[in-house]
Amino acid sequence: MNVHDAVASRHSVRDFLPTPVPGDVIRRVLQTAAHAPSGGNLQPWHLDVVAGDRLARLKALLGERIASGVREATEYDIYPPQLPAPYRDRRYELGEAMYARLGIPREDKLARLGWFMRNFEAFGAPLVVFCSVHRRLGPPQWSDLGMFLQTVMLLLRAEGWDSCAQESWSTFPRTVGEFLELPDDRMLFCGMAVGQANPDHPVNALRSSRAPLEAFVRFHDA
Helix, strand or coil: CCHHHHHHHCCECCCEECCCCCHHHHHHHHHHHCCCCCHHHCCCCEEEEEEHHHHHHHHHHHHHHHHCCCCCCCCCCCCCCCCCCCHHHHHHHHHHHHHHHHCCCCCCHHHHHHHHHHHHHHHHCCEEEEEEEECCCCHHHHHHHHHHHHHHHHHHHHCCCEEEEEHHHHHCHHHHHHHHCCCCCEEEEEEEEEEEECCCCHHHHCCCCCCCHHHCCCCCCC
């Protein structure tokens, strides 16, 4: 698979088959992804790869805490308050398209909440890569995390695997951080569900729209 095909075929998978991800595959992908660029070559990413019984215990723990009403404060804003247009509109459009595929109407708040909670089951994925960052590092280094994670997702596609980057895990930073035994100087950024897409689930046919080139590019004598 060439780079263009990997970029075009990558999408956020939200229902996975239980097929385990071979250890040599995830090791090879992460080792190669380490060639991703970072300012000053800081390489600010820290990863915890969780699978098997260990992942099952984490999913069960989150399920118990959510069921008992436990809520935790996020350590960063996933979206800025009062998200302006057109960003707000794109987020709304994606949500409505997803729930339409799931057959969940807007008024069925309980069903929508139930689907959201699937985030904490990693949508059934057999492996999750958690990414954390040193607390003293700033926005430029967080952008480095994005470049690294995108590289991981494209390499997974090249290996025939799928993924879903999940900032939802950051809504339980204490629970996940303690489970992973993260040092105090590190903040959980996100998780990434990894596995093979379930081809029979309607949500995996969803493809989010993209703005036309003219909406985000200005050419200066190019």
